[in-house]
Amino acid sequence: DAGVTQSPTHLIKTRGQQVTLRCSPKSGHDTVSWYQQALGQGPQFIFQYYEEEERQRGNFPDRFSGHQFPNYSSELNVNALLLGDSALYLCASSWDRDTIYFGEGSWLTVV
């Protein structure tokens, strides 16, 4: 049984560009959340998707958007990238309020 899978694992983008990160939840999980983790800090909640809708959003600008597909997989899109967007982006999945599992993350470097 595969856990939470994310792609790509590493990527480098130029300031002003756009990026799309992808996540496949653990089998049986229907809820996907995205977190941003800056170096040396704890993960910060970006938003959560359930039944293909954004259910809650953290304190992130509209440049951050997402989508959930009927198979529960999800994408995180970031537009107009800034240097400060460089971070590890984590996807977490769960079913109801059961145990929350994380993927290995996507390392984004903005230059």
Next chain:
Amino acid sequence: GESVGLHLPTLSVQEGDNSIINCAYSNSASDYFIWYKQESGKGPQFIIDIRSNMDKRQGQRVTVLLNKTVKHLSLQIAATQPGDSAVYFCAEIVDGGATNKLIFGTGTLLAVQP
């Protein structure tokens, strides 16, 4: 505002000793707590969780204690091994919401000396 903080940013222990990592939370409405282990370059790995109707829960070599009176959480690791070296985060979920948004602390680095 909401916060989950850790008392000790770095903890150094000898292999075989027991480790205790502490965490303070500020939101009395929090009803679910999780400890995660994060190794360098990897995502957070679930260790153990506890709900607010419990004060203790045990896993394999790990025990989580919850003291709601003083809003304190601790993770005890028995017979610490070099493979336990990592950053440990406590995270909380606030009851009343329709989501399971996690609020993380800044983490404690556990360094196990051979």
